[in-house]
Amino acid sequence: MTSEQILAVARRSIELEAASVSGLLSYLDESFALAVNAVSQSKGRLVVSGIGKSAIVAQKIVATLNSTGTPSLYMHAADAIHGDLGMIQEADVVLVISKSGESPEIKVLVPLIKRFGNTIIGMVGNDQSFLAKQADFVMNTTVEKEACPNNLAPTSSTTAQMVMGDALAIALMELSGFDGRDFAKFHPGGNLGKRLYMRVRDLYVNNEKPAILPGATLKEVIISISGSRLGITAVVDEHNGLQGVITDGDLRRMLEKDLPITGIQASEIMTPQPKCIGPEELAVDALETLKRHDITQLVVTDAENHYLGVLHLHDLIKEGLI
Incomplete structure (x- = not known):
């Protein structure tokens, strides 16, 4: 096959599956809504079963x-x-997935579940099938044609099942008021977890805390900036209240002006009202602030404007948040 022929096949496959997904909109009905409510109101779990690709x-x-x-x-x-029927408890709802709704295993399984008295939801591609007729609620995932050229391999049908499953999950999220904080509880690992739960306080405490008084000399300013390796020092009063900051960039700009440097004090070259962030803010929010203002450091302060430390862009890079 030529490249064009291969691409044509791929496009046809995607178009068929996209049409199958779009077709699901016409199958969303009262039965779907009742199924969602049944799961939402259940005191048990949702047991999901299938055979073959549906499994x-x-x-x-x-x-x-x-x-x-x-x-x-x-x-x-x-x-x-x-033997695995033993995992089904009295209050559980059971979702059975099958394209045909006529698989031998499904025909054996469904009557056994009904005998237990559990609610059955059938996600099925044939609304006249055994599963559709036996289920308490039906989620219709009928597709016109598989993407397979022989219309045999489960392709469009399994895509439709996946999308209907996502629709079920999202509807249940909305019903329960599941939000980002809840999501973070279940995703503590990896970069995703860090983006959801890592806070400024988890990062800045590992850095030096450079600080000088407003009357500090230029030499003291340079020593403070160099010693912390953060490219910045805070200017604070005797009560640790933040007055401003001086960065290595401020020093370069001062020298470029060719001004006399003898007797210069920190208060004369500092940037007042620097960009600050609280320790309880999310690290990803700090990252957005850094990007928005095109800077590499944020000063961490408490509610009373007391200086706590410095958060550097490198802290966020090291944690994989960028």
């Missing part, structure tokens, strides 16, 4: 639900009828 989709949906505040677990349909 793999079920695992992804469970992962999404658990990370967004809906306690869920995965149960393979074949394993369920060989």
Whole structure:
């Protein structure tokens, strides 16, 4: 195949799957809403089951639900009828996923769950199937055609199932009022977790705390800036109240003016009212402030404008927030 032919095949596949996803809009009905409410009001968990490729989709949906505040677990349909049914508890809702709704394992599994008395949601691509008729609520994921050229390999159908699972998870998030703080509780690891929970106080305390009085000499200013390796020093009063800052850039600009430097004091070259941030602010908010003002340091102060320390851009880079 030529490159153009390969690209044509890829485009056709994407177009077919996109059409399958768009088609789901017409299948969202009262049954979907009732299913969402059933899960939301349940005192148990959502058990998600499937067979074949639908089982793999079920695992992804469970992962999404658990990370967004809906306690869920995965149960393979074949394993369920060989002992795993024991994981279903009385208050659980069961979501069974199947394209055809007629798989032998599904036909065995569904009556057993109904005998337990659990609510069953069928995510199915055939609204006249065994699963659709036996389920208490139906999420219709019918697709017109698989992206597979033989219309056999689950492609468009599994994409539709994934999207419907996401719609379920997002609806449940809205119902429960699940917000960013809740999300952070379930995602403490990696860079994502850091972006959600890491605060300024977690970073600036590891740095030096350069500070001088307003009457400090130019030599004292240079020593303070050089000693901390932060490119900045704070100018504070005798009560540790922030008066301003002096950066290495301020020193260069002063020297470029070719002014007499004998007798210069810190208060004469400092920048008053520097950009500051509180220790409880999120580190990602500090990063946005640095970007917005095109600077590399933020002075950390408390509510009374007492100087606490310095947050440097390198602190955020080191933590992988950039």
